[in-house]
Amino acid sequence: MSLHPAPTRRQWLTCAAGLALPLRGFGATGEGAAALIRPLAIKSTCLDITRAGERVVAVGERGHVLLSDDQGVQWRQAAAVPTRATLTAVHAVDARLLWAVGHGGMILHSADAGDHWQRAKSNAEAGDVLLSIRVDADGRGLAVGSFGVALRTRDGGASWQRETLIPSEVGERHLNRIFVATGSTWLIAAEGGHVMRSDDRGEHWLPVKTPYAGSLWGGLALADGTLVACGMRGNLLFSADAGRSWTHRSVAGAGSLCAAAQRGDGLLALVGVDGTLVTSSDGGASLKLYQQDDRATLTGAVFLPSGALAVSSTAGMRVLKYIG
Numbered sequence: 221m222s223l224h225p226a227p228t229r230r231q232w233l234t235c236a237a238g239l240a241l242p243l244r245g246f247g248a249t250g251e252g253a254a255a256l257i258r259p260l261a262i263k264s265t266c267l268d269i270t271r272a273g274e275r276v277v278a279v280g281e282r283g284h285v286l287l288s289d290d291q292g293v294q295w296r297q298a299a300a301v302p303t304r305a306t307l308t309a310v311h312a313v314d315a316r317l318l319w320a321v322g323h324g325g326m327i328l329h330s331a332d333a334g335d336h337w338q339r340a341k342s343n344a345e346a347g348d349v350l351l352s353i354r355v356d357a358d359g360r361g362l363a364v365g366s367f368g369v370a371l372r373t374r375d376g377g378a379s380w381q382r383e384t385l386i387p388s389e390v391g392e393r394h395l396n397r398i399f400v401a402t403g404s405t406w407l408i409a410a411e412g413g414h415v416m417r418s419d420d421r422g423e424h425w426l427p428v429k430t431p432y433a434g435s436l437w438g439g440l441a442l443a444d445g446t447l448v449a450c451g452m453r454g455n456l457l458f459s460a461d462a463g464r465s466w467t468h469r470s471v472a473g474a475g476s477l478c479a480a481a482q483r484g485d486g487l488l489a490l491v492g493v494d495g496t497l498v499t500s501s502d503g504g505a506s507l508k509l510y511q512q513d514d515r516a517t518l519t520g521a522v523f524l525p526s527g528a529l530a531v532s533s534t535a536g537m538r539v540l541k542y543i544g
Contacts, residue, residue, distance in 0.1 A: 255283030255301035266532035273315030279307035292539040321350035342380035364395035399439035409436035431468035450477035491518035
């Protein structure tokens with residue numbers, strides 16, 4: 221039995237990206253610096269991935285933003301990213317408009333599918349670690365992160381206001397990932413076995429205690445309306461009522477699960493620590509465990525039109541072609 225407590229997602233991200241090392245001349249958050257174009261950026265630590273139309277966009281350490289227009293065969297860095305802070309999450313509003321967040325309270329947006337990025341003005345503080353962002357097409361959005369930090373916009377990101385989502389000890393814990401059940405029902409995978417739930421697109425929140433007591437790092441709404449949340453040591457939660465109640469399952473031998481994606485044919489894939497890949501072709505009723513040979517942690521996943529799975533990882537970008 222380990223005598224050391226399990227790390228939170230924030231602590232894991234900190235270790236994975238080497239964030240304890242300040243950038244010389246720019247401070248720990250990379251203030252005043254622009255991301256450098258580096259030939260080996262594709263092999264650097266990447267922490268999240270999304271699709272913007274046919275383009276795949278990934279973000280990670282040193283302000284790296286990686287783009288692929290050929291289903292992950294080739295990658296290039298974004299032309300202009302105004303930070304060297306580690307970026308932890310990326311969200312696509314549509315095929316052109318993207319948002320990213322990271323350390324130092326960094327909020328970035330791109331209006332050209334990720335080629336060029338600008339900083340958003342916000343009330344974030346230098347010590348804030350933002351871990352997830354969601355902005356809808358009408359301009360309402362939310363960014364959340366460590367120790368309950370939350371920033372809200374109602375004007376398409378022109379301004380961001382700092383808010384407390386839940387005024388209690390539960391609300392002061394890390395808010396790891398925003399995911400959406402329906403257009404109006406938003407959820408946040410959080411700490412202490414809690415999923416935060418809102419029925420008005422993030423205006424008001426209630427904590428939902430689940431049967432699992434540990435940290436939850438990601439979540440996804442499946443095509444049939446089922447919700448899945450994933451967390452430490454292969455633990456999974458499922459909800460059939462838009463997040464009001466949850467059932468618990470665990471995958472023996474799996475590492476902590478960071479993210480989930482679903483293919484058009486219904487195949488569910490979950491990825492995580494130690495090269496963990498868990499798949500299900502029946503909505504989670506049965507689960508198969510695989511591990512990548514190099515055990516690199518898989519941090520995010522999206523299915524490509526080809527059916528292959530593109531993943532971000534601590535060893536850079538890769539495409540898993542044979543998933544099923």
